[in-house]
Amino acid sequence: MLLANHPLPGKTIPGDTASRLSIRAAEDTARFSLRIDPAAVQAAGTAFGTPLPTRIGGMTATGGRSALQLGPDEWMLTAPVAESDGIADAFAALQEPHSLVDVGHREVGILVEGEAAALALRSAIAFDVEAMAVGSGCRTLFDKAQIVLVREDENRFRIVVWRSFADHVWGLLQAVSREIALGI
Amino acid sequence: MLLIRCPYCEAERPEVEFTYAGEAHIARPADPSALSDDEWRDFLFIRTNPRGRHFERWRHMHGCGRFFNAVRDTVTDKFAMTYKAGEPRPSDEEIALAGSATSVGEARP
Amino acid sequence: MSNFRIAGKGRVNRSRQVRFTFDGVDYTGYEGDTLASALLANGVHLVGRSFKYHRPRGILSAGSEEPNALVGTDRGNGRFEPNTRATVLEVFEGLKTESQNRWPSLTRDIGAVNDALYMLFSAGFYYKTFMWPKSFWDKVYEPVIRNAAGLGKAPTAPDPDVYASRFAHCDVLVVGGGAAGLAAALEAGRSGASVILCDEQSEIGGSLLSEPAAEINGQLAWDWLEDANAALAGMPNVTVLPRTTAIGYYHQNFIGLCQRLTDHLRIVPEGAPRERMWKVRAKQVVLAQGAIEKPLVFAGNDRPGVMLAGAARTYLNRYGVKVGNRVVVVTSHDSAWHAAFDLAKAGVEVAAIVDVRGTVPTQLAAAADALRIRTLIGWTVTGTRGRLRVSSVRVNPVGAGGKVGSAETIACDALLMSGGWTPSIHLFSHTQGSLTWNEDGQMFLPGRGKEDCCLAGAGKGRFGLKAAFEDGAAAGAAAAADAGFGVEPPAYHVEGELSFTGVTGRELPTDRDLGHAKAFVDFQNDVMAKDIRLAVREGFKSIEHIKRYTTTGMATDQGKTSNINGLAVASDALKRPIPAVGLTTFRPPYTPTSFGTFAGYNKGALFEVTRKTPIDGWAEENGAVFEPVSLWRRARYFPQGGEDMHAAVARECKAVRSSLGIFDASTLGKIEIVGPDAAEFMNRMYTNAWTKLAPGRCRYGLLLGEDGFIRDDGVIGRLAHDRFHVTTTTGGAARVLNMMEDYLQTEWPDLKVWLTSTTEQWSVIALNGPNARKLIEPFVEGIDLSDGAFPHMAMATGKICGVPTRLFRVSFTGELGFEINVPARYGRAVWEKLFEAGQRFGITPYGTETMHVLRAEKGYIIVGQDTDGTLTPDDAGLSWAIGKTKPDFVGKRSLSRPDMLAADRKQLVGLLTADPKTVLEEGAQIVLDPNQPVPMEMVGHVTSSYWSAELGRSIALAAIQGGRSLQGRTVHVPMPDKVHSATITGMVFVDPENTRLSA
């Protein structure tokens, strides 16, 4: 296999001395955009092996697979890289009309962790990040880049961003983490 | 920056997530070839451009991705209500009802 | 150098001396000083020259409303800022400052001759004087005026600082950290609500910082303040932001706060932002911005040493600085008496208190007597003297019926004035809230609001500390309650209140000719009372017009100290009440704000998103010259050994046509269209017919707007019965997807089809040239590449170099071509592998410039370059791409509108210049007859123009009226140096039979 080439220049931004913030590129995952009539969500969940959430912003996860509902008929499915073909095959057998598109290479993940994680994100996200429920996600803008933001834990967020926008997001996070390290 | 309620996400989201998409309730004719040149011109270009209440389309572009409709006052910029694409134009009563739920109290000088 | 610092007074840190310079002279101040207080402590009042007349000016105020004391500041390392207000600039060790708008020096300024030439500069002088001749405006008048009149000089070097921004959401935002704001924040904070308290000054406290003698609930003001600050600091739900100005109040309680982070620091930490823009969304807002003191309008009120009485009191009590050794106070309001008392108690000689009112409260008169201060009740001020600093004031009694008696002159080195107070309603005004005129207080007060906000304290006309505390506490509690948090506001007990009665707002009576009085209303824009009267005499009736004609209130201070005085003068001249004259609208920002703060992080590398393909790094390492294409940066050409673009492109073109070129096409927009109704959707969107396109085949797709004009194009492959791989132009990707979603969601929601952007899922490597197939054959698995099995416009999925691929046989060059799609993370590795293997064919990387030339040689258009949103398929020679039998598609109906069928529409054609070496300029206009008089009739324009190495001459494409019927005709392209002629041809310059496509 050829070498994969990651768009982020470095893989981590070191946290400040108090370790209130650490930022790193996430591991690659298998990722699909699933579009299907919400009436068929159960059949889709069966194909995926994990029931799908039924509310925009909702997330479900089991056994390393997760599903995030981004729109009324849109879900982002993620799984370990090795399971990609299996998921594609399972959906190929699904009778309900749908669209499953592999977007595993389209985006990259960035993990923003630590006490100051929400503060760091507030530098460039207009909605109330602090009020975001743990275990939810949504599409939004980070400065001028469209991202999917997932709150995985109180102090852990995942940004999923199209790879050509990743540099911009990363550069801005670097500037922000400098501010936070300086306590300014 | 305005806050706009997306009727699909059922949440108020910041304006930057949205894009404007022109006047609402202008359906594409089922058979354009049946229209006269003048009728087709009107469909293409003629818009109401009111001062005050405006029925318009927005898209939750950087959110759920859905187009939806809104009633907005072009003078105050205030949204009276938003509703899903394909739903009929709301009546005055419905707009008044929705508006009163979100109206701002007077200042307390 | 004289010292005006008074021992034992003020809050500055006497143990931390700081040295700074002003106009090259060294001075010392203390930590906690502003530049204004530090200069005053050194006896310096003269700090600048005025805007138009170059009159000497001093420090008027002690706050952000300052109109006069604007200075240039140099923080070192290229950090220069003009027009910084000395009254808010904190001094630090090493600060360099300079006065503005003077030459050669502040004390000897040539421009001061303007002062004698008043008639040239009176109201409307721009409009009257420089009307004729028109051509003089740019070349003579404007440069001269710009030189003579003005503020500081803009810096010429790039701003070395970085800036930040932050969004915040809170229950209650309190703007202003004085008595009212503090009380509000304390109540809201105690309720448990999330609170942000901001104040523009370096210290929270507002007027309390100038009131050390007041007692609040039994505590001295500064002790109370310390406890209050500690209480707020102890609340985790409260954020206190000093040095933070609320600059604008926008819809739905969205407020911009500019926080100054490092300007006051001697050493700025590496990478620390200078300022931060807070974008706050608050459920409730409490505006507690206090009030601004009004100057009095009388002749000579702008002389250095004439300042607001409240400012003098602040310099004394907060900074420990006396503003003079012998002062006179002139006022129409009680509060200025307290300044006189405080100064007298501090040992300053108060030569007189001149009160223009007929009577004053007895306790004030008694207090003045006790301090042996002479009081002149019912007197007026009619002039001042002193070249660079006031040296005396001329005062006259005003008798019954307003008769002004004979003058007396009183020597002084400072004249303190007060015309009462104006509530700061600026932010409330930003919300378009209505204002009501309060005749008693001669002030505008907030009326009906349009946002969830309330005002408190002096900002809404409740003067005095007790009123401010109680009003603020009530506002804070109410705001918290509205945000869902309950709390009961306490009462405050205050001792040592100032007295706050007064009259206000008319030009002071004088025994002299008002028409010659230099009585200033707007200090920063040099507008006098007589300018406003002149405007009224000339017919202006609305304050909006008077303001623009005289420029009063239009300076960078937005008339904070001048608006009400200007209104009063206009109202007197018009003989109409003030509300009938109107108040101008306040607009954001409240105070001047640096561009950097608005830009935030978006400067330098973060100015805008720069999208890079997975292969971009290789291009950079191999010396590519890049160009921006929408947000992408793309390799334009790959110069070798000192080649210029012309040479590099010629070499790259030759390589493609003779052997093999490799091109990064990853930026092409890609949309995957999936679902049982995919073909039907394609039929409706694109002009072409799609039903019969077999899986494994491609077709050129043309997309119109509903108006019938070309919007986008691209090659579209059918992967399966229900799956299409659509490509769009690089710049059109997002637009096309949005347009498709629009039709799908709102016009045809019944179609079972979904759209997904896959632009960035795939890296795209375009291989073009006769050796393209030979290169990839050994690397491809699962696809028969023979011409029979995989002809032009075929596509298939398989593997290349061991990774999955969607392989297209397509060509944008006219040569045998393949577009290899591989998952993005493998793009660079596949590219490198092919590049290495391609060495035996002399494989040549090429960029967008060569791509443009090669496609133009074949007459392939680029949407957005050869089309401009007004070309139909027929105009572009693309009628063949229209499915004639389709009943409908987007834009079809428009194509039969009469004006879309006119014979004289612009049509795309080829152009060959008479001189083969001439490469026309893209965008150049085309005429039929070069000898016609100017303005000539333009019949079209050049859309694409290149040097064709293949042909050894230039080629061009052009849109020309009725162009296709003018084949062989000579047209002309007038350019500044000469008129070029060219012949209209077909659009295909190279290989018209397309033999090379199947080489």
Ligand SMILES: [Zn+2]
């Ligand atoms: Zn939405």
